[in-house]
Amino acid sequence: MIDALFNQPDYLAAKKQLDAIALREDAIASNIANLETPGYKRLDVTPEFNAQLQRACADGNSQEIAGLNPQIAVDPNATAVSPDGNTVDLDNELLEMNKNSLANTMETQLITTDFYRMRMAITGNAG
C-alpha cells in the first residue's frame, strides 16, 4: 500500500525532473566557470531526457518513469562563440540558470503539494 502511495506517475515525474534539474545546475556552474577556457564545450542534460520523460508521462507508466536516468553530456547544438573553440555564451548560460531555478521552484512546489494532499488524506488535517 505504501509503495503504491508514492508510485503515482505525476509524483515520480516531478522527482525525476528534480534529478535532472540538480544535474543541470552542475552543468551550468561548470559552463560559467569555464567561460574563458580555450576549447571548452558546454555541457547540459542530454536533450533525449525531456522527450523520454514526456513520452513516459503520456503513457502514464510509473515504471518507465522511474527507470529514466538523466545524464550530463556535451551539448551537441552549441556552436563556437570564440576562435579558440569555446562554446559558452554567457548570456545564454545566465538565461538557462534562471530557467533552471524557476523549474526548481515549480517542481518543489508540486512535490510539497503532493505531500500536503497525502497528509490531508491520512490525518484529516494539514499537520
Add this chain to the structure above:
Amino acid sequence: MIDILSGVQSTAAALDAERTRLDVIAENIANANTTHGPDGKPYQRQMVVFESALKQAMNGSQIPTLQVAGIEKDTKPFEMVYEPGNPDANSQGMVAMPNVNIHEEMADMISAERAFEANLAVVKNSRAMALQVLSIGKH
C-alpha cells in the same frame, strides 16, 4: 563534509582564478610607467596562465575546472621612447617603457570582472535553489 551546494567546486576555483587575474591586471596598470624597478630594469608585464584540470563531479563524471597554472612575465620587447631628459634615458636618449598596453589591460579587466560576477551569480543561485529544496513538505 556535506556537499549541499552542488556544482560549486568548479565555481570556487574559477572565482579564485579570476581574482588572481584581476590582481595581476591591477599591478600591471599601476606599473605602466615604471621605467626603473628594484632590479634597475623597466617593469615587465605579468600575465596569468590558466589551465583546465579535471575534477570529480557528484555523479562520478569528470568536470573541467579552471585553475591558475602560474603567473608569467610577458616577454614582449619593451617599447623604446625618445625622452632625452629622463634620468633613465640611455646614450641615445631612448627610454625603455614597460610593455604594458593600458587599453589591453582595461579590456582584460572588464572580461575578468564579467567572469567573476557571473560565477558569483552561480553561487547565489545555487544557494537559493538549495533553500527551496529544503522547504519541500513545509507549508
Add this chain to the structure above:
Amino acid sequence: MIPISSIQPLMQSYGVTPGEGIAPSLPVTPAEQPGALAPAQPPGDSFSTMLGNMIAEVNSKQVTAANTVNNLQGGGNVSLHQAVIAMEEANVSFQLMVEVRNKLLDSYQELMRMQV
C-alpha cells in the same frame, strides 16, 4: 462499524467501499495501476497480512531515508533533494501507519463497548 473517516478517501482509491468498514476477511485489492509495485492481495487473504506488509514497507522507507541522509552527510553521491524527499516519504508513511493504528484501536474499543 464506524467507517474510518479520514482514511476514507485513501481507501476509496484502493477499491474499498467506505461503510463496509474493515472486516477480517475483506479482500483488499490495490487499484489497478500500471507499474504499481505493491502486489495484489488474493481475495480472502487476512487482514493481519496486510498490516504486516504495511509495517514492513514503512520500515523500508525509514531505512532508505536514514541511508540517504547518512550518505549525504558523508559527502556521498546523493543530492540534497533526494535526502529531503526520502525523509518526507518516510514521515508520511509513518503517519499513515499511526493513523491506521489509531482507527483500529477506536474500532476495537467500540466493539468492546457493544452490549452482548
